[in-house]
Amino acid sequence: MSYYYVGIDWADVHHDIHITNDSAKKIDAFRITHSLKGMETILKHVYQLTMDKQKVLFALETDKGLLVNFLLDNGFTVYAINPKSVDRFRDRYDPSRNKTDQIDAMLLADILRTDRHRFRAILPESNELRELKILSRDHKALTVSRTRLTNQLTACLKGYYPLGLELFADVKGPICLDFLQEFPNYKETQKLTLDQLKKFLAKHFYGYRKRSKPLFEKIKAPQIPVEPFIVRAKSKNMLSLVANTKAINAQIAEHEREMAAILERHPDGKIFLSLPAANIILAARILSELGDNRERYKSYNDAQCEAGTAPVMKQSGKYRHVVFRRACKKHFRDAMQQFAFVSITKCQWAKKYYRSQRQRGHTHHQATRALANKWVKIIYTMWKKRQPYDERIHLNMLKNHLIKQL
Template sequence: MEYAPQASLPATPPGGRTAGVDWAGADHAACVVDATGAVVTRFTVQHTDAGLRDLVRRLREAGACEVAIERGDGPVVEALLAAALTVVVISPNQVKNLRSRYGSAGRKDDRFDAYVLADTLRTDRARLRPLIPDTAPTATLRATVRARRDLVAHRVALCNQLRAHLKTAFPGVVGLFADLDSPISLAFLSRFDCQDRADWLSERRLAAWLKGVGYCGRKTPAALLTHLKAAPRGATGHDGAARAHITRALLNVLTSLTEQIKTLEAQIAEQLALHADAHIFTSLPRSGVVRAARLLAEIGDCRARFPDPSSLACLAGVAPATRQSGKHKAVGFRWAVNKQLRDAVCDFAADSRHANPWAAKLYADAIARGKDHPHATRILARAWLYVIWHCWQDTAAYDPAKHRALQALLQQDQTAAA
C-alpha cells in the first residue's frame, strides 16, 4: 500500500511574512515578522469574541497568512482556521528549547515567545506541518469522551476517599460487594449508612432487602451477613451518626458522578453511531462502544495527519525513542507524546489479547523476553496501530480473515494440532 502524502508548507511564506501567537488565559500576544526576521508589528488582544476578531483583522492587515501557536485546539485556533489562515503548532517544549537560539537568558515572556514562534515558522519551514483540523463530529466526540474520562478519574478518587472513610466509620461494608461504587453497594450504603443500622439486619431481613433491590445473588445473604459481623465494628451512637453524615455526603456525590458518566456514555454511543468511521473502530476485537469512540476521537479522521503508521505510533508513545551519540546508543521511553491517544491505544491493546490469538502471542512473547506489563502492552499497541492505520486509510472494517499474521498463526495451530 502507498502511504498517504503529508501536507507541507510552501518553501516561502505567502507575502513573505509569518506570525506567532502566544496563548494565555486572559490575553494573547501576537508578533509578525518579515522575510528577514525583522518585527513588523507586535500587539496584544483580549481573550474575548471581539478580541479574537481583532486578532484576525490585525494579522490580515500585517500581511500574515501563516500563524504559529503552541496548541492545536481552543477558541483561538478555531478563530484562525475560520479566517482561512494556515495554523502551525509548535509545542511548548520546542519553544522552551528554541528560546536559547535568541539569547542565553532563557526567560519566559509572552511577547518574546510570540516572536520566537513567528521566526521559527519563517526559518524552520521544512520541519513544520500545517494543522489540518478534524471534522466537527470528531471534535465533538473527542470532547465527550475526554469529559467522560475526567469524570471517571473523579469517580475513582472519590471512591477511594469513601473507602478510606468507611474503614474507620463502617468497616463491614468495605469488600461486602465486588465494587464499592457498584449499584448494589451504593444502594446498601444508602439504606445502611452506619453500624447501628447494619446491626438491625438478620439473615432473613437482609435476604428480603436484597430481593427488593434485585440483587443478582452472587453471594448468599448468610455470606454477606457473616462478612458484616466478622469485620471490626464501626462507630456507633452520636459518633456513628456524625460519621454517617459524611458517608451520605460522599455517597450523594458518587451517585451523581455515576449517573453523569452514564449520561455521557449514552451521548458517546449516539455520536459514534452517526460517525462515518464508526465501523472501522467498532470492528476491532473487544473495542466496545466507549473504547472504540476513544480510539476514533484521539486518532481523528484527517488521513493526511499521519502519512504512515510509524508517525501514528510515535505520537501515541508506543514507539521507543532512540538516542545515539558516537558509539553510544540508548532506546528509552517516549515522553513527548499525545497522552490521551497513548492511554486509549494501550487500553484497547491490553484487552484485545483476551479475544485475539495474534495479540495474545505478541503480548506473551514480550513477557517471555522479560518485559513488564506496561512495556508489553506498548509493544502490542504498536503492532495494532499498524493494522488500525491500514484499516483507517482504506476506511475498511477490521476483518480477521484478511489479517495475514493472525491467519498464519491460526494455520500453525491447526497444523500442530493435526
C-alpha cells in the same frame, strides 16, 4: 507565494501577537485580551495586510482552546509548536535567554518562518469528531474522579463500618450505594428484617431468593464495636461520598450514551468497533485521538510517534540506546495501551506477542507498549483504507513476512 507569519504567545487573560514576513521584517506587534473583541482584533490586523487566508500562518504553543478554534473556524492555517522546541530556539536567538511574552511571540513567528517544514499544521476535524474527543476525554477524567471517590469511600467505611464493604462486590455499584444510604451504620442494619432485605434485593434485581439469607446472616453477625461519636462523624462523610459517587455515576452513564450515539452516526465508527475487545469507550477514545482527517499523518510511523508507542533512538558513534518516548499525546498513548492490554484476551497473535516480549525480559508496561505500537500500525492501515478489522489479513501478512526471512 509570500507569507505572513503570526506568532501568538497565549495566556489566560491576554495574548501577545508578533507578525513577520519572509524577509524577517517585523510587520506588527500588539497585545489583545482573551475575548471575542480581542480575537476580532487579530483579524482586523491580518486583513489590513492581505485578504488571502492561505498567505497567513499562525503559530501557538497549544493545539486546543477557544483561540485555536476561532482561528481554524475562520479558515486560517495554525501550527502547534511544542513549548520545549520554543525554549530551545530561544538559545539560538539570544544566549542570555531573555524571556518576555513579546519575545516568545516573536520566536513562534520566526520558528514558522525558518522551520515550517518540520511541523505539521493542525488539520480541522469534523464537528462530530471534535465532540467525541471532548466527551471521551471528559469521560476519562470522570472515571479517574470516581476512582478517587471510591478510594475515599472505602477508607471511610474501613474506619467505622467494614460491613458496608463486605456485602456487595462493587462499592461504587448502585446496589451498594443505595444500601449505604438507607443503612449508613451498623446500628441501622440491625433494624433490618429478612423480608425488608428481600424487597431491597428484589428492587435491584439481585437474586434475592439465593442471596438474601447469607447476606442477612452476615448483617446480623457481631461486629467490632465502634464509639458513637466516631460513627456520627464518619456517617456524615460517608453519605456525602455516596451522594457524590452517585452523581458521577450518572454523568459517566450519560457520557457513554452520547459517545455510543456519535459512534453509530460517524462513518468511521464501525471500523473502530470491529477491533477485538474494543468496547464503545475504547473505540471512541481511539477514533477521537486518531481523528477523521486522512491527511493528518503521512505514514503509520507519524501516528506511532504521536501515540507515544514508538521508542526514541539515541545514537552517536558506537553508542546506541533506545528510550521511552515522552513527547506525545498522552490521551492517545493511554487509549492505545489500554486497548493493547484488553486485546490480549481476545486476540491470539496479540497474546503470543505480549508473552514473547515478557520472555525477553520486558516489564508489563514495556510489553504492552510494544504491542500497542503494532496495533497503531494496523489501525492506521484500517483507518486509511476505511476497512474494518480482519484478523486473517494480519495473519497472512505475518506469514508472508516469515517466509521472506527464510
